[in-house]
Amino acid sequence: MDEIRKRSRPGRTPSAPGRTSRPRQAEVARAAGVSQATVSLVLGGKKQGAAISEETRRKVLEAAGALGYVPDPAARRLAAARNDLLGVFSFTATFPTDVQHSYYPFLVGVEQEAAARGYDLVLFTGSSSGGAGAAGPDALSRVRLADGCLFLGRHAPAEELGRLVADGFPAVHIGRRDELDGLAWVGADYVSAAACVVAHLAHLGHRRIVLVREDDEAPASTDRERGFLAGLAEAGLDAGSSAVFRTADPAGDLTAARLRDWVDAGVTAFVAEETDTGGAWRALCGAAREAGFEAPRDVSLALLGSPPPDLSHERVPTGFDIPRPELGAAAVRLLAALVAGEEAGEPLVACTFRTGETSGPPPAAPA
Amino acid sequence: MDEIRKRSRPGRTPSAPGRTSRPRQAEVARAAGVSQATVSLVLGGKKQGAAISEETRRKVLEAAGALGYVPDPAARRLAAARNDLLGVFSFTATFPTDVQHSYYPFLVGVEQEAAARGYDLVLFTGSSSGGAGAAGPDALSRVRLADGCLFLGRHAPAEELGRLVADGFPAVHIGRRDELDGLAWVGADYVSAAACVVAHLAHLGHRRIVLVREDDEAPASTDRERGFLAGLAEAGLDAGSSAVFRTADPAGDLTAARLRDWVDAGVTAFVAEETDTGGAWRALCGAAREAGFEAPRDVSLALLGSPPPDLSHERVPTGFDIPRPELGAAAVRLLAALVAGEEAGEPLVACTFRTGETSGPPPAAPA
DNA sequence: TTGTATGCGTTATCAC
């Protein structure tokens, strides 16, 4: 693909006559009757306000405007200056047949915050199949064109990311990423959010609650469980009388019979974690329905996250939403801080509680 | 000039952010015992396979690997005189409270096609509120940073755009943009799509059809009307017995009584154009319901476009969809051609017909 | 086949 590209101007003729190429500082300088360095000083907008005569400054700005000058990002970057460019590199499926796996919800906030701070965004397309730099061990290296970069998705190659970080390149991962030492990240505060849901249920009068979670050790899962337990504790509920149910196969393990057993044992509320597939929640709802329970009449149901889109016509579940735009914005704030050489702030973003329609007082609620 | 060499890196701030010394080609060269140029040749991976001895190549690759060399994209782009960056400048509301007005559907295709061609994307945030370059008459000039730029939305300032085009800067507008001479654009083929819908209705047996459109002269509107009329003509229907109903206030003007009048006059099908608000379609459906007509039993309804999201739970309307990702991809193809100095191709992208559930044979369909 | 010499556009230092 590269060999096709016609490279005229190999060593570059002094003034390329053929093309309408971008004006450079030198041309602005000529037009303004000053030196190129002066142009750089003026346009660099340094706080050396007094160092340059108003007259010169005006001429330069005028010439630059007339020629439509805009600095070359590569040159700027090479000269160790800043670009005002923030990168976004996504390892999630970028082209959503399934909108679920798209990173656009984050991008909304990223874009907004970047705009507010005067940054433009570079979307590195290498993430997906057939992309510019999909393959190769230096796929990630292109992000160095920007002043810093955001990373989304779990599949970011740790080694390369580590190199970037080790080199001091400002990088922020959206989503918790503890295992990679030194990599900054922002994430949703699942612990607090889960605790909040439990508090809501406890407030309604529930005393025995079961959490259904998948059988893995993903941070998103363990955080929710921690929040669940914390919520129980804060509500003064005995963790022993509630339970955490782990299953690798929710659809198979979460039977109507098992649900009935729990209810017979005094459980009045069930909480499922959000998973990629929504399997836990789906299984929970299915089992409840099969067991003849209706929420919130017979049991209360809650979902630690957002429902899968194919269930959007169902009753909206009690639970919380991950504020993806907020996360994106927080990531940009953090990245901007890193670029500016400042320290990181709070990496956790609060989820928003969703009252929903699947929870209510337990059937025989005490008062 | 040798005595000056001592000065340590004049053009660099003491603490250049984001850069601890990482290996450069020169160091690889030293480690491999060759020259920097040779390293460049080997790692450049040009198909000059025979130009370099296997021995040297091996040594270089080995050294590069050992040092963990990765090329600096800024330097690479500077030297290559191209940056493989395509801009995206949107004048639509970027931060969608209303997802309708977001440009992300286009971005899907843009991103895909850009990736396939080895381009990265620059999202210029100046378009929206408070953005980097929102204000000022030179807001658009930042796009010159890229090799070319895509523009979305109707509100692109014609003058500035004209200047870019006049300067020979590769620019492509997504959506028809005839009034700006010389500006390349891609757009949806509303004419064919509307004609196709009419053909569908005619095929079902409808002979008198009413088009409801808003009272403006937007290309999207006039194109649909042209297609509507063309469809009538192709079906051998007399345009005189059908009608085009223009209204600036669909909700107010499109009454149940008026609908009944039309039906009494033999009209069996109604076609509404898609508008920003979906007003025409919504009014049409409302009036039909109020008049006691059910589609497709009593009348056939069609929508020249996609239904507003708040009507997504309703019956799927007969009509067509604007292939926004396709449009985005086509725009990138066109832009890439312009960047390469080639000529433009076909600017129109076909819409996809949607059978839907709101049309059927007319009540007293002949055969 | 490999090395030498330049230039890409910017920034920042240092004389003038």
Place this chain on the structure above:
DNA sequence: GTGATAACGCATACAA
């Protein structure tokens, strides 16, 4: 205050 000038890291004619 302003103008030379040296890098930044890489790619490529051209000489050896």
